[in-house]
Amino acid sequence: MKLIGLFDSAYVRRVAVSMRLQGFAFEHVALSVFRHQDEMRRVNPLVKVPMLVLDDGDKLIESSFILDYLDGIAAPERRLVPASGTERQRLLQQCAVALVATEKAVQVYYETQLRPAEFSYGPWVARCTGQMHEAFGMLDATPASPLLSGAQITQADVTKAVALRFARFVHPAQFPADRYPRLEKLSAHCEALPAFLETPLE
Numbered sequence: 001m002k003l004i005g006l007f008d009s010a011y012v013r014r015v016a017v018s019m020r021l022q023g024f025a026f027e028h029v030a031l032s033v034f035r036h037q038d039e040m041r042r043v044n045p046l047v048k049v050p051m052l053v054l055d056d057g058d059k060l061i062e063s064s065f066i067l068d069y070l071d072g073i074a075a076p077e078r079r080l081v082p083a084s085g086t087e088r089q090r091l092l093q094q095c096a097v098a099l100v101a102t103e104k105a106v107q108v109y110y111e112t113q114l115r116p117a118e119f120s121y122g123p124w125v126a127r128c129t130g131q132m133h134e135a136f137g138m139l140d141a142t143p144a145s146p147l148l149s150g151a152q153i154t155q156a157d158v159t160k161a162v163a164l165r166f167a168r169f170v171h172p173a174q175f176p177a178d179r180y181p182r183l184e185k186l187s188a189h190c191e192a193l194p195a196f197l198e199t200p201l202e
């Protein structure tokens with residue numbers, strides 16, 4: 001399999017980390033949606049990452065659907081989200097909130113650092129910043145992850161840890177270490193795991 005996209009994308013990184021945790025070998029194709037647009041367009045006319053190219057040539061997009069595909073072909077004990085049941089919904093909802101946090105961090109980044117300053121719209125930046133922190137606050141308010149007491153890692157752990165690492169990378173001043181203490185603990189634990197260390201954001 002080939003995974004297209006850079007690890008500075010939280011969406012690409014969560015897929016790469018998950019593949020390593022699940023033991024899937026992949027070739028990493030480090031194309032940027034901004035710096036390699038022509039090449040990207042040839043691989044994916046939508047110019048979006050991540051994309052997973054399967055060995056038969058099929059191309060998958062959308063990190064959540066890619067992860068669902070991988071869980072479907074993984075050995076049952078290597079799934080990162082249970083196939084059914086209440087726990088599945090609970091974990092997927094945590095992923096959903098972490099994806100809102102990520103999406104809003106990306107929007108604020110695009111608005112404040114990619115757009116020329118004269119075109120940046122303050123009220124929109126304030127709205128997205130508020131939504132980003134609301135989402136991180138919700139994640140921080142959930143009980144400590146069972147991972148920290150020895151349970152197996154889940155997709156909620158991966159996506160939450162990747163979201164915080166990404167948001168801090170693009171908005172360092174907004175994430176002092178004491179702002180989201182529970183998430184910090186989870187992040188520190190996850191970022192020390194081989195699957196995360198082998199998937200550096202920068």
Ligand SMILES: N[C@@H](CCC(=O)N[C@@H](CS)C(=O)NCC(=O)O)C(=O)O
Nearest residue numbers: 009011033047048049050062063064
């Ligand atoms: N919902 C998508 C989001 C993917 C996404 O927005 N990726 C960004 C990179 S972080 C991208 O492709 N940006 C280029 C663009 O939107 O034109 C997913 O989960 O895969």
